Amino acid sequence: MARRSARLGNPPQIAIDLEEAEDIALHLRLRSFLSAAHRAIARARQALDSLALRARQAQERLAARQAYEASGYVVVDELGRPFKTDRLRREVHRLMAQAGVRRVRLYDARHACLSWMANNGVPDTVVSAWAGHSDLSFTKRVYVHPDPRLEAGSDKLGELLAGAA
Structure with a gap:
């Protein structure tokens, strides 16, 4: 158990036995490791999602051949054209209904x-x-x-x- 001691004119000191110090160090290292692992997993998921989207767009490009427009936009239809707002709205509302969430x-x-x-x-x-x-x-x-x-x-x-x- 940690004990506090103070001397006149000196700031208080905390006395911790070796076992407690090792437990604290292990806890801090584990917490740091888990935090870093969580961030790495989140980045990996984002990268996989991005790769999956790029793979799907590459398949659509191959299927459409000459008709595919390389617009440079991320959200595009099967021919590479940017989604028009009304189509995007309809698609999002369909996904909201499918997910069972309120339509906004x-x-x-x-x-x-x-x-x-x-x-x-x-x-x-x-x-x-x-x-x-x-x-x-x-x-x-x-x-x-x-x-x-x-x-x-x-x-x-x-x-x-x-x-x-």
């Missing part, structure tokens, strides 16, 4: 996600990059709305997301 406008989902990130400790620069904004002040003006009443909702959302993982 894409703009509202984007705004809610970015606002949640901004109000839950994600650095403003990261939120701005996710939004695709080049002007950080615009992101802060539009998406950063600190409101203490949102904490309860944030805690509930955190619990929900933690339970889904």
